[in-house]
Every structure is written in structure tokens, then in C-alpha cells.
Amino acid sequence: MSLSVRRVGPSSAATVHALIQEAFGSRPPLDPPADALSDTVEAIATRLALSGGLLAKLDGEPVGTLLLEPVGDGVYIRRFCVVSAARGTGVAQAMVQAATEAARGTSWLRIVAREELPRTIAFWARRGFVQTDRRSPYVEMVRPVPSFHEVPTPEAMRALGAEVAEELQPGDLVLLTGELGAGKTTFTQGLGAALGVEGRITSPTFIIAREHAAGGDGPELVHVDAYRLGSAAELDDLDLDAALEEAVTVVEWGEGKAEGLAESRMQVRITRTPGASDTGAGSGAEGAEELEPRTVEITRLGPRWARYGHAEPTGRLTVEPAD
Numbered sequence: 001m002s003l004s005v006r007r008v009g010p011s012s013a014a015t016v017h018a019l020i021q022e023a024f025g026s027r028p029p030l031d032p033p034a035d036a037l038s039d040t041v042e043a044i045a046t047r048l049a050l051s052g053g054l055l056a057k058l059d060g061e062p063v064g065t066l067l068l069e070p071v072g073d074g075v076y077i078r079r080f081c082v083v084s085a086a087r088g089t090g091v092a093q094a095m096v097q098a099a100t101e102a103a104r105g106t107s108w109l110r111i112v113a114r115e116e117l118p119r120t121i122a123f124w125a126r127r128g129f130v131q132t133d134r135r136s137p138y139v140e141m142v143r144p145v146p147s148f149h150e151v152p153t154p155e156a157m158r159a160l161g162a163e164v165a166e167e168l169q170p171g172d173l174v175l176l177t178g179e180l181g182a183g184k185t186t187f188t189q190g191l192g193a194a195l196g197v198e199g200r201i202t203s204p205t206f207i208i209a210r211e212h213a214a215g216g217d218g219p220e221l222v223h224v225d226a227y228r229l230g231s232a233a234e235l236d237d238l239d240l241d242a243a244l245e246e247a248v249t250v251v252e253w254g255e256g257k258a259e260g261l262a263e264s265r266m267q268v269r270i271t272r273t274p275g276a277s278d279t280g281a282g283s284g285a286e287g288a289e290e291l292e293p294r295t296v297e298i299t300r301l302g303p304r305w306a307r308y309g310h311a312e313p314t315g316r317l318t319v320e321p322a323d
């Protein structure tokens, strides 16, 4: 089964229109009816010419689509749909992923859902969309677009940690992911230094959680390494709850275990930059640190970060159509 999602412009208007009619037409009728049902091919072509859309194909067959509508410093996803025959195949997930990539460099993605469709609302909520506005029967939900940072050296990684520390406050949760030696602890060192906390930040090998007292007015830092923890239940046993309120909590290897610690979280994903690994490694130059660039993806999820820019129409296009 091969799944592809690509950018499309007005030349795909007929296909996109047919998908929207099929998918929205098969939903239970709503009052007032979905705007999508009164779309014409011409209207879709006009919208695709303005800022494009996405078309998902499963084994070459068009199965899902959406329109991209840049507004202000973000992008609205409109007419998001998957035909009934292709539901449950991961198409919707791939389309959200592709929309996030299309929106790179902007601040947020927004959708408008119908409150009569709680499963649709739950779908977006699982993907980090938070309700920001409700004008019955419409519910608006927003998610920040991740920021990407190229991090060439360990020093740059500490600097990024320090930059992130500037926006943190007591009670915040930061989850770090990335393979062994990716730079999670290095990032935390920069973060802790900028917070001004006491004690040396190291990879806690035997100690699972370490509390660093506040150095001044700032918050304390709870640094957790969940690598050895099997489950969320084991993390729960550490009884961190009391500290969480007053501290900034950073959890290495926290994905899949630590999400429940707070309602909102900053997710920091560190990966080795593809194709860059052999540029400097093993050069052996004296005193020179091995050059192992990393890419860091930061996503701010949940209500704590939900003030994502303004949705005032500007007509400014930030997403170019692909064809």
C-alpha cells in the first residue's frame, strides 16, 4: 500500500472538488449544512490558485484533500477530508503531517470543526490542537507549527537551551527526545545555566530525578532521565507532583511516559542532521570538537502555549501553490 501526499494547485481542482463532495456528502447532515457542500469546481480552483492545497493518494487513487489558507502569521486548514473507503489507513495522519510541513516558517495551524462532531474534535485534540474559540456550532482549534533549529556544535546546543529558558516559567514541562548521545543533557545544561539553578547538570545514570535548587529569583529545575523507567506508572512512583508546580521540569526520554505530568508541554526533538555526520567527525584536529550538527524541532503543545499569534486576515500569502 503506497501513500503519498503532495502539494497541488488549480489544475487539480476537479479532483479536489470531487473528493470534498464525496467525503462531506457522506457525513450525517448538519444544520446549517457544511459550506463544503456548496463548493463549485471554479471556487475550489480559485482557492487553489491563491495558496494551494494537498492531495493524498493511496495506491495512486485520490483519497484525501485539504486547502491551505494563509492568514496573518499562520495557516488555516480548510475542507480537510478523507473519503469514507480510505478511513483508518493513516491518510488523515499523513495529511496533518504534510500540512505541518507546508506551514513551516509560519506560527500556527488552525482548523474550524463542528461541535456536533465530537470525534472530529477528538482527532484534532490528539494531534495537539487546542480549542481557542467557540461560536456555536463552530469550534476553532489551533496548534503551533514547530520551530526548527540547526545546531552545529555542543555550544550552540547550550545556547539554544538558554534561549528556550527565557520563555519558561514555574510549572512548565519540557520533554526531550533523541537517541543516545543526541545532546539532551547538553541542551539541559544551557537551559539550567540560563535559569541560574545550582549544581552541575549531568546525565543522571543511577539517579532518575535530580532537583537543582533555584539560584536566585528563578524557578528550580527538576531534571529527570526516564530512560530506565518502563512506564508512566513508574514515573508516577517518583512522586514528582509536589515539585512540578514550582519547578521547570525537564524529562529526557520522556516521550510516551511523561505526557501526563502536565496539561501542556514543550516537546524538543533532537536528531542528527542527515548527511552531515561524516563532514567533521574523526578529523582529529587538535582541540577541535567533532562537528556533528543536530537539528532540533521544538513544539509547544497545550493551553499553556495556546496564544499563537492573531488570525486577522491580511491577504498576505505565505504558502505558494505547487503547480
Ligand SMILES: Nc1ncnc2c1ncn2[C@@H]1O[C@H](COP(=O)(O)OP(=O)(O)OP(=O)(O)O)[C@@H](O)[C@H]1O
Pocket: 151, 152, 153, 154, 157, 178, 179, 180, 181, 182, 183, 184, 185, 186, 187, 203, 252, 290, 291, 292, 293, 294
Ligand atoms: N551539535 C551538537 N549538539 C549537541 N551535542 C553535540 C553536538 N555535537 C557533538 N556533541 C556531543 O554529543 C554528546 C551529547 O551528549 P549528551 O549527554 O548531551 O546526550 P544525551 O542525549 O543526553 O544522551 P543520553 O541519551 O545518553 O542521555 C556530547 O558529548 C556533545 O559534546
Ligand SMILES: [Mg+2]
Pocket: 184, 185, 186, 202, 203, 204, 252
Ligand atoms: Mg542525557
